Amino acid sequence: MIHKAVILGTGPAGLTAAIYLARANMDPIVIEGPEPGGQLTLTTEVENFPGFPDGIMGPELMDNMRKQAERFGATFKRGWITDIDTSDRPFLIKADGLDIKSQSVIISTGASAKLLGIAGEKENIGKGVSTCATCDGFFFRGKKVVIIGGGDSAMEEANFLTKFASEVQVVHRRNDLRASKIMQDRARDNEKITWGLNKTPIEVLSGGKKVTGLKVKENDSDKEEVIETDGIFVAIGHRPNTSFLHGKVQTNETGYIDVKPGTTKTSVQGIFACGDVQDQHYRQAITAAGTGCMAAMDCERYLEGDASIDWSQTL
Known part of the structure; x- marks a missing residue:
């Protein structure tokens, strides 16, 4: 069986694409990985997604989007994508226990925030540990927070957090920051920002329901100390989930996948990309959803306009 469209990923981008393609009678197949819903499933309350004046829980928002896609006819399958054969059409998508052929593919596999891998970190995501200052900074109004990292993103997020937090401490394992001079200067000129350099984080401390501190080690002396904090923002970068492409796109x-400016078209005709997998700047649920809409429309126009497709072989 050859499908018209297969969507890889079930974050805001993939689910929005699924809603649009399903409503266009394209019968999309959506392949979800072991953590359906993307990064929003790790977020407690979402207050910046339009249409929810009182906010909405991240998992609930993603569940609603999935139900909406299913209502219009999208079909969901579970599997970890391992490869896409782009040498011929229809494309062959390989996943655990699945071989699916499709005339088009929308890649919305997202990007994963890099974590430190220290004790207490992963289990406290959503309880004071965050990887997105823009998403969660508002919840720390008047509180003390720590941001871990030494690059441009860390400096940018540190400055952003000072709009809400009473104090922002930058913790970095080296004395020297990797950030550009202009970003360093902006951070150092901000009176709300303090510095914990040459310190290695070793454990996130929690009272069970929320973060209470960050244990760090002074690199020169190996002395350990606890930085009392209400929130910890990890800003050491993101990794796009594109390893399964093996350079074929x-x-x-x-x-990050390159797309033609103003579109979601990739280097391979019939393959489109949306969401964080092609966006290393904004990384917001609403921008991901917007590109999901774009990908669905680009995909639909491609399918309807390609005379070479033998529709007798499709659904």
Whole structure:
């Protein structure tokens, strides 16, 4: 069986694409990985997604979007994508226990925030540990927070957090920051930002329901100390989930999929990309959803306009 469209990923981008393609009678197949719903399933309350004046829980928002896609006819299958054969059409998508052929593919596999891998970190995501200052900074109004990292993103997020937090401490394992001079200067000129350099985080401390502190080690002396804090923001970068492509779709030097400006078209005709997998700047649920809409429309126009497709072989 050859499908018209297969969507890889079930974050805001993939589910929005599924809603649009299903409403267009394209009968999309949506392949979800072991953590359906993307990064929003790790978020407690979402207050910046339009249409929810009182906010909505991240998992609930994603569940609603999935139900909406299913209502219009999208079909969901579970599997970890391992490869896509782009040498011929229809494309062959390989996943655990699945071989699916499709005339088009929308890649919305997202990007994963890099974590430190220290004790107490992962289990406290949503309880004071965050990887997105723009998403969660508002919840720390008047509180003390720590941001871990030394690059441009960390400096940018540290400055952003000072709009809400009473104090922002930057913790970095080296004395020297990796951030550009202009970003360092902006952070150092901000009176709300303090510095914990040459310190290695070793454990996130929690009272069970929320973060209470960050245990760090002074690199020169190996002395340990606890930084009391209400929130910990990890800003050491993101990793696009594109390893399964094996170079068959053009990406930039950090692995994000390249798309034609103003579209979601990739280097391979019939394959489209949306959401964080092609966006290393904004990384917001609403922008991901917007590109999901774009991908569905680009995909639909491609399918309707390609005379070479033998529709007798499709659903």
